Amino acid sequence: MAAAPATEPRARRAHAPRPWRNWTRTEQVTPVRVERPASGDEVVAAIARARADGLPVKAIGSGHSFTGIAVAPGVQLDLTDLAGITRIDATTGLVTLAAGTKLHAASAMLHEHGLAFENLGDIDVQSISGALSTGTHGTGRAFGGLATQLRSVTLATADGRLLPVSPTENAELWPAARLGLGALGVLVDLTVQTVPTFVLAADEHPEPLDAVLDDWPTRSAQADHVEFYWFPHTRLALTRSNTRLPADASRQPVGRVKRWVDDDLLGNGLYEVLCRIGSIAPGTIPAFNRLASGVAFNRQVADYSHRVFASERKVRFREMEYSVPLDAVAPILRELDRVIEQNSWRISFPIEVRATAADDVWLSTAHGRESSYIAVHRYHREDAHDYFTAAEAILRAHDGRPHWGKLHTRAAADLRPAYPRFDDFLAVRDRLDPDRVFTNDYLDRVLGS
Numbered sequence: 165m166a167a168a169p170a171t172e173p174r175a176r177r178a179h180a181p182r183p184w185r186n187w188t189r190t191e192q193v194t195p196v197r198v199e200r201p202a203s204g205d206e207v208v209a210a211i212a213r214a215r216a217d218g219l220p221v222k223a224i225g226s227g228h229s230f231t232g233i234a235v236a237p238g239v240q241l242d243l244t245d246l247a248g249i250t251r252i253d254a255t256t257g258l259v260t261l262a263a264g265t266k267l268h269a270a271s272a273m274l275h276e277h278g279l280a281f282e283n284l285g286d287i288d289v290q291s292i293s294g295a296l297s298t299g300t301h302g303t304g305r306a307f308g309g310l311a312t313q314l315r316s317v318t319l320a321t322a323d324g325r326l327l328p329v330s331p332t333e334n335a336e337l338w339p340a341a342r343l344g345l346g347a348l349g350v351l352v353d354l355t356v357q358t359v360p361t362f363v364l365a366a367d368e369h370p371e372p373l374d375a376v377l378d379d380w381p382t383r384s385a386q387a388d389h390v391e392f393y394w395f396p397h398t399r400l401a402l403t404r405s406n407t408r409l410p411a412d413a414s415r416q417p418v419g420r421v422k423r424w425v426d427d428d429l430l431g432n433g434l435y436e437v438l439c440r441i442g443s444i445a446p447g448t449i450p451a452f453n454r455l456a457s458g459v460a461f462n463r464q465v466a467d468y469s470h471r472v473f474a475s476e477r478k479v480r481f482r483e484m485e486y487s488v489p490l491d492a493v494a495p496i497l498r499e500l501d502r503v504i505e506q507n508s509w510r511i512s513f514p515i516e517v518r519a520t521a522a523d524d525v526w527l528s529t530a531h532g533r534e535s536s537y538i539a540v541h542r543y544h545r546e547d548a549h550d551y552f553t554a555a556e557a558i559l560r561a562h563d564g565r566p567h568w569g570k571l572h573t574r575a576a577a578d579l580r581p582a583y584p585r586f587d588d589f590l591a592v593r594d595r596l597d598p599d600r601v602f603t604n605d606y607l608d609r610v611l612g613s
């Protein structure tokens with residue numbers, strides 16, 4: 165396909181390339197140039213210029229992927245100026261967001277209109293496009309990942325079109341475009357199905373690990389959004405259950421002092437200090453984990469959903485997360501426990517377990533099966549290699565599928581059997597980006613070059 169001529173925008177927003185790093189500091193690159201388009205036409209023009217110069221082009225979000233998926237060595241598109249709500253229908257709840265909108269900003273704007281995202285992950289600093297492009301998810305057996313909230317997108321393509329894609333327009337592309345890994349084009353806007361504002365009542369407390377493990381398939385369906393954290397070297401699971409309530413339900417936000425103690429001091433400040441001590445003196449980690457399990461998690465909160473779903477993560481870490489069949493959680497965590505203790509590893513960061521509904525998105529980690537998610541973490545100053553290698557072997561053996569934005573070593577040949585529609589996705593990629601304008605090393609690895 166030939167690159168269509170694109171009109172030069174009146175004021176071309178570009179700035180000198182600076183080194184770019186992802187949040188966790190595993191990836192860095194200095195692009196040949198950075199462009200800052202503020203409209204769909206400017207995105208199309210930037211793609212055309214990149215092609216004319218023989219450079220690959222890639223949009224970035226907030227750089228919160230642990231993998232190299234957002235690395236843009238050619239032209240990096242910074243979508244900071246392509247943000248905000250462009251269309252809103254408070255009756256249907258259909259809202260169109262410009263592609264660079266950050267989730268926290270979207271939540272705040274939606275709230276003003278009496279609307280909210282149906283579900284969110286642990287943080288909300290990502291861009292809506294970045295989060296959707298990697299299959300970001302939260303927890304809740306009745307809820308899918310973010311891609312299931314999507315109703316249509318506009319995609320700037322390699323051949324210079326602004327292509328609407330939805331179940332009714334260019335419908336054959338829809339199951340791929342809902343979660344496209346940034347491999348199909350540049351998203352310009354996205355329409356999501358929102359829901360009326362609601363309150364979430366959160367109950368967080370420690371429970372015996374074995375009881376939670378044995379009970380997980382049942383327990384994960386007992387509240388609307390259930391998850392738990394297990395600190396290795398302890399026998400406690402820190403459970404969190406969020407129940408959805410109407411918008412006018414009484415709220416019990418965390419007080420400012422308690423929020424500071426829980427989130428800033430214990431959750432981030434003291435936690436950073438203890439992780440640092442643990443990285444120098446690993447023998448302190450089991451005692452620290454027992455302290456963290458007992459102290460940091462004992463609270464009831466009720467507030468508007470976006471304030472409860474997401475929290476701040478100031479302590480930097482590395483993460484690998486796999487989706488696995490719902491009932492595989494207990495055997496996997498017991499194997500992880502055994503491997504950690506056999507190797508005398510001292511792991512300060514908890515393992516997080518969540519669950520979501522099945523969906524029909526081609527590259528979704530929950531494609532065709534109700535899924536549990538198991539995430540292993542390591543403090544960023546510690547070497548994650550051996551622990552993550554062992555964890556990945558266990559997770560793979562249980563039919564695991566890796567999160568596209570989190571560390572893993574899988575490549576196209578061994579991802580194909582995990583995704584029944586893998587080749588269909590590749591066919592859409594071949595059609596939309598035959599010259600691999602949007603590729604990078606990570607995409608070459610997981611999709612093939």
Ligand SMILES: Cc1cc2nc3c(=O)[nH]c(=O)nc-3n(C[C@H](O)[C@H](O)[C@H](O)COP(=O)(O)OP(=O)(O)OC[C@H]3O[C@@H](n4cnc5c(N)ncnc54)[C@H](O)[C@@H]3O)c2cc1C
Pocket residue numbers: 187188222223224225226227228229230233234243263264284285286287289290291292293294295296297298299300301302345346347349350351352477567569570
């Ligand atoms: C502390 C932390 C907590 C996290 N919590 C969760 C969680 O609870 N659940 C979960 O599932 N994940 C979680 N993640 C992972 C995170 O949600 C994903 O990696 C997400 O992609 C990051 O969004 P981003 O805006 O930073 O995107 P980036 O990492 O910048 O980019 C990700 C991909 O999106 C593409 N992209 C961005 N914009 C566009 C566009 N306009 N068009 C086409 N492609 C585009 C990029 O090219 C790249 O391929 C977490 C990550 C961190 C660091």
